[in-house]
Amino acid sequence: MKVQSYLSFEGRCDEAIGFYKKALGAEVVQLMRYSDAPAQAPSGNADESCSGTMPSPDKVMHAVVRIGETEVMVSDGRCSGRAEFKGVMLALTANTDAEAHQWFDALADGGQVLQPLMKTFFTSSFGMLNDRFGVAWLLVVAQPS
Known part of the structure; x- marks a missing residue:
């Protein structure tokens, strides 16, 4: 599946x-x-x-x-002009902090930052944003296992 x-x-x-x-x-x-x-x-x-x-x-x-x-x-769907992506996020897992920052900055261009990239207890970089189309993204750096 x-x-x-x-x-x-x-x-x-x-x-x-x-x-x-x-x-x-x-x-x-x-x-x-x-x-x-x-x-x-x-x-x-x-x-x-x-x-x-x-x-x-x-x-x-x-x-x-x-x-x-x-x-x-x-x-393009039905072309209503009203794209809505409520309750869903796409998650991007980066291998490095530099990669996470590059993607975050690119996606944030014209969008809205919800949580700036920051170090957390579970990863070196974590952040959330809505891009210019309203798609919500979560970015995180993979931690070595």
Whole structure:
């Protein structure tokens, strides 16, 4: 069994993918736009703003992004413009404090720091933030076993 995260950016998926490429070195493994759907499938409308019942053809219907060893699925969803990621955090485990700081600073750009990176009783660096898209992240440095 495999459990994966699926994030709906509600119209900002291309922007989010670009951000995670830059911030975390993410790699696009698969990307399908609504225009890639067969003709008999619901296809979007010409509304570039995503305000119609179906997203515009240029929006991301489904994508898989690899971040480190993990694949995260993403899409534009219904393009409501209101992405909400309540009650869920993505956790990044760094090997070093320098790596944790690099990722934390990159993800915090345009976002909101909830807990600055700090030393705790269980690790040398721990922090939490919401990135510019509202995705919550927890960063921690792995401790040697």
